Amino acid sequence: MKYRIWGGIVLLLVLLFAANLFLGSARIPFRAVLGILVGEEGEKTAWTYIVWQTRFPQAVTALFSGASLAVAGLMLQTVFANPLAGPSILGIDSGASLGVALVMLLCGGTVGAVTVGLTFSGYVAVVVGAFAGAALILGLIIFFSTLIRSNVMLLIIGMMMGYIASSAISLLNFFATAEGVFSYTMWGMGDFSGVSAGQLPFFCGILSVGLLLALLLMKPLNALLLGERYAGNLGINVRRVRVVLLISTGLLTAVTTAFCGPIAFIGLAVPHIARLLLGTSNHNFLLPVTMLCGAVIALLCNLISVLPGSAGVIPLNAITPVLGAPVIIYVIVNQRKIQYFH
Amino acid sequence: MIKLHIRFILNLFICVLLLASCRQKESAVSSKPEEKSFPVGYATGFSVHRAAGYMVVEVRDPWDTTKMLQRYVLVPAEKELPSELPQGVLVRTPLKRVVAATSVHCGWLDMLGVREELVGVCESRYIDVPFVKQGLEVGQMIDIGEAAAPDVERLIELAPDGMITSPLSNAPYGRVEKTGIPQVKCVDYMEPTPLGRAEWIRFLALFFDREALADSLFAETVKAYEEVKALVREVKECPTVVMEMKYGGMWYVSGGQSYMGCLLRDAGAAYCWADDAHAGSFPLSFEAVFEKGGEADFWLIKYNRAEELGYDGLRKEYAPYANFEAWKKRHIFTCNTGVVSYYEEVPIRPDYLLKDFVKIFHPHLLPDYRLRYYRKMKEE
Numbered sequence: 001m002k003y004r005i006w007g008g009i010v011l012l013l014v015l016l017f018a019a020n021l022f023l024g025s026a027r028i029p030f031r032a033v034l035g036i037l038v039g040e041e042g043e044k045t046a047w048t049y050i051v052w053q054t055r056f057p058q059a060v061t062a063l064f065s066g067a068s069l070a071v072a073g074l075m076l077q078t079v080f081a082n083p084l085a086g087p088s089i090l091g092i093d094s095g096a097s098l099g100v101a102l103v104m105l106l107c108g109g110t111v112g113a114v115t116v117g118l119t120f121s122g123y124v125a126v127v128v129g130a131f132a133g134a135a136l137i138l139g140l141i142i143f144f145s146t147l148i149r150s151n152v153m154l155l156i157i158g159m160m161m162g163y164i165a166s167s168a169i170s171l172l173n174f175f176a177t178a179e180g181v182f183s184y185t186m187w188g189m190g191d192f193s194g195v196s197a198g199q200l201p202f203f204c205g206i207l208s209v210g211l212l213l214a215l216l217l218m219k220p221l222n223a224l225l226l227g228e229r230y231a232g233n234l235g236i237n238v239r240r241v242r243v244v245l246l247i248s249t250g251l252l253t254a255v256t257t258a259f260c261g262p263i264a265f266i267g268l269a270v271p272h273i274a275r276l277l278l279g280t281s282n283h284n285f286l287l288p289v290t291m292l293c294g295a296v297i298a299l300l301c302n303l304i305s306v307l308p309g310s311a312g313v314i315p316l317n318a319i320t321p322v323l324g325a326p327v328i329i330y331v332i333v334n335q336r337k338i339q340y341f342h
Numbered sequence: 343m344i345k346l347h348i349r350f351i352l353n354l355f356i357c358v359l360l361l362a363s364c365r366q367k368e369s370a371v372s373s374k375p376e377e378k379s380f381p382v383g384y385a386t387g388f389s390v391h392r393a394a395g396y397m398v399v400e401v402r403d404p405w406d407t408t409k410m411l412q413r414y415v416l417v418p419a420e421k422e423l424p425s426e427l428p429q430g431v432l433v434r435t436p437l438k439r440v441v442a443a444t445s446v447h448c449g450w451l452d453m454l455g456v457r458e459e460l461v462g463v464c465e466s467r468y469i470d471v472p473f474v475k476q477g478l479e480v481g482q483m484i485d486i487g488e489a490a491a492p493d494v495e496r497l498i499e500l501a502p503d504g505m506i507t508s509p510l511s512n513a514p515y516g517r518v519e520k521t522g523i524p525q526v527k528c529v530d531y532m533e534p535t536p537l538g539r540a541e542w543i544r545f546l547a548l549f550f551d552r553e554a555l556a557d558s559l560f561a562e563t564v565k566a567y568e569e570v571k572a573l574v575r576e577v578k579e580c581p582t583v584v585m586e587m588k589y590g591g592m593w594y595v596s597g598g599q600s601y602m603g604c605l606l607r608d609a610g611a612a613y614c615w616a617d618d619a620h621a622g623s624f625p626l627s628f629e630a631v632f633e634k635g636g637e638a639d640f641w642l643i644k645y646n647r648a649e650e651l652g653y654d655g656l657r658k659e660y661a662p663y664a665n666f667e668a669w670k671k672r673h674i675f676t677c678n679t680g681v682v683s684y685y686e687e688v689p690i691r692p693d694y695l696l697k698d699f700v701k702i703f704h705p706h707l708l709p710d711y712r713l714r715y716y717r718k719m720k721e722e
Contacts, residue, residue, distance in 0.1 A: 025630035047633075049665040053665065177468075192591070261590065312624050
């Protein structure tokens with residue numbers, strides 16, 4: 001059964017990845033794309049550029065971002081023993097956004113002058129800013145988790161910190177130029193096209209490190225499901241696991257947020273989709289399936305965003321909540337029936 | 343979080359409106375022959391009817407052409423109020439104390455010679471008009487806060503007899519409405535043609551009894567515009583043009599029937615979206631723009647940054663930009679709006695921008711002219 005699910009998801013992933021290469025707002029015939037993919041010169045050079053320099057990086061970015069956000073969400077849900085935890089709910093992506101806003105809106109020195117055009121070193125600055133912001137919020141949440149036992153309360157604290165970060169962002173926006181605000185707003189709508197082919201290795205490399213760390217945490221995460229004390233009794237160094245988890249989640253959330261904007265709901269909803277599919281909370285299966293599901297959902301959202309074709313594009317963050325929120329509502333309404341909830 | 347996203351979308355919407363110009367086209371010159379004493383030639387958004395002892399000015403709702411945004415009844419202050427007046431916002435002209443919400447209209451007040459009448463502005467940090475900056479410094483004027491949500495207490499304390507606003511759709515200015523201070527709603531930015539927008543200075547002038555001055559200013563603009571436009575009449579080859587760049591995942595493109603579309607047509611260029619029916623701007627993905635504009639002869643970019651944007655910087659920002667023919671041929675021109683007074687001048691003097699365009703697309707027609715807003719993009 002489980003292997004059938006695995007097979008299904010992998011198949012879906014491949015199909016959606018291909019769909020992202022074949023479909024887009026520019027109408028390129030199927031054959032032409034096929035030819036370009038096997039290395040032929042396209043009928044029009046423009047098509048070759050579009051497939052290799054925009055569609056391909058965008059699809060890879062969606063794949064990695066989706067997997068990263070979903071896994072980050074899963075790890076947070078397990079470590080806080082709270083099914084409603086996720087990077088956006090806990091304010092981690094607000095923290096990352098604040099870091100980005102600081103870099104984007106303030107750098108450039110003089111008042112009224114904004115460097116929104118980011119060179120490569122600029123990108124590194126944005127990533128570092130995002131990571132610092134995300135890690136700060138995560139660290140604070142972990143600190144509060146030692147003081148407060150109630151998970152719901154902890155969730156609320158996370159939300160409050162998200163609000164504080166948001167208000168700091170509003171203030172920064174207030175003092176920025178109109179164009180800076182516009183550019184920041186556009187970044188905030190989320191999109192997978194921000195990573196160009198040249199930046200792809202950097203982007204995928206860092207995310208791979210985060211994903212690898214997550215895979216290494218499979219066993220301790222299973223132990224944490226039983227509660228911290230049990231995990232300790234099983235010989236797990238809970239403190240060290242938390243630190244590794246902090247680094248991994250922070251890295252995954254920060255890098256995706258820096259490049260793609262704060263993408264809502266993937267981190268929150270995808271782990272639930274994976275659990276509903278598998279009917280288990282065993283991380284040995286759950287974690288990889290969550291990764292794959294995250295990639296599938298992100299590719300799907302990316303595809304939907306270009307569906308209007310030449311008439312325009314839909315922002316990513318207008319799509320993800322429509323897919324994600326119903327899942328959460330379903331889970332909450334049926335929580336008594338769903339095994340893994342308890 | 344969700345609230346934040348709603349705000350993002352709302353913000354975007356406002357930005358779209360700011361970038362957009364308009365969506366209707368047909369002219370709305372007053373139809374009755376006996377009222378042609380104030381003909382409106384280019385603008386589609388307002389009309390003026392004169393009557394004995396007063397004047398009726400109507401502003402059309404640019405977002406819903408079946409409606410009227412506002413009707414003003416202007417009565418000179420020195421005259422007695424006629425016993426019967428049509429319905430509408432009563433304004434005694436000339437206005438003596440006004441607040442202006444935008445930088446553009448501050449500039450217009452200056453041109454109309456009514457600097458003294460300006461007592462307050464909104465969002466002074468965005469205003470780049472020397473006399474306003476000075477006025478704020480010496481305390482002659484005050485900043486009453488955000489244009490969309492002004493500080494009502496300060497506004498009431500100022501007690502202006504009018505506020506010049508630039509409404510975005512139907513949303514803001516609710517608070518101002520409640521104070522009873524008449525709003526002069528300048529929706530000039532929704533005009534689909536450059537001269538149509540510039541003509542709104544005649545509208546504003548009515549409130550200050552500066553009709554003759556505004557007429558001569560506008561006539562000068564029209565003359566200059568038509569002169570530059572006439573230069574390209576004989577031009578055989580119209581170069582293709584693509585504009586601006588992407589923000590996030592979206593590249594906002596001006597429609598074929600928009601303000602920018604009209605300017606490019608008048609400058610003898612073949613805009614890549616000239617056949618498009620949009621009168622405002624709309625978002626496209628990078629690949630959609632690239633497919634249509636990748637081969638374009640020229641690429642014009644406006645930005646507002648401290649550092650100058652060069653070819654190298656553009657490529658570093660997003661590598662696929664370098665696939666544009668215009669990038670390869672070094673045919674990109676940029677306008678740093680943080681350095682030149684583009685947004686302040688162009689609404690009232692579109693001929694300046696038109697001249698820049700003609701110089702870029704057909705340099706032989708204006709051999710001695712030096713570009714005012716745009717410049718050739720540098721390598722670095």
